[in-house]
Amino acid sequence: MSIEIPLPLLQQLHQHVEAAYPGEGAGFLLGYDTGSLRKVTSILALPNAREESARHNRFLLTAEDFLKGELEAERLDVSLLGVFHSHPDCPNRPSEFDREWAMPWFSYIITRVDGINGAGQAVSDLSWRLEENRLGYISEEIVVSDEISS
């Protein structure tokens, strides 16, 4: 099980979550899934809708945000593939809170962002998919490709 993401999009994702540091940053992954290949062709970076005091360890994309993601995917003739978010200064494994709120089928890329010289820096990306029974996650390999292609 793997998800392919072009390097320019991964860099774009990093810029968003680094800018959100020390809060969590988040957004949607858009692209296509043929069953054997899941590939990100664009990302939709969104503001963290949680109140400021909770953004250091929580993120929220509202129902309106989700609708925005679905509409953007329709406009681009692709699918919503998943969600990315960051764990500031914490391991990028899914938390119990992540699991409770997780959607099946989606890919969840979690980026660890550490504070280095006072600024957030993305240091690691891992991707996960919720198990069918919702009890755990399956690790998904991230394949970074060179260029954006459809």
Add this chain to the structure above:
Amino acid sequence: MNGTTVPAIKNLYQIERNMPTLKIPTPLRVYAQGQALVVLQGATVGEAMQSLIDQFPTLKQHLYNSDGNLRPFVNIFLGENNVKDLQGMDTPLPENAQLLLIPSIAGGTGDTNQFKASGVS
């Protein structure tokens, strides 16, 4: 084609035309035979949701928790209104009601107890 088929089809069409529909979000379509829009039965939101689960039983664990309550990320809209702001699952459905199932997405480190994922040492 016998003489009763055409009226039967007309009646079915009429029934379906007046029945509520529900738009399924992308990650849940795999549990609804790939459909983005499904036709449901019921006079209330709750009855329509039960009709959804009757048609697609594997959706249940992703929409409801073990207590039988909707999971916190599940939002059901009737037109532009979240049914939480109406009468919840008792919200009556007008003819041709268009329901939308739209999740909220949340997560985060939350606490220091990271979840033990399978396949990961």
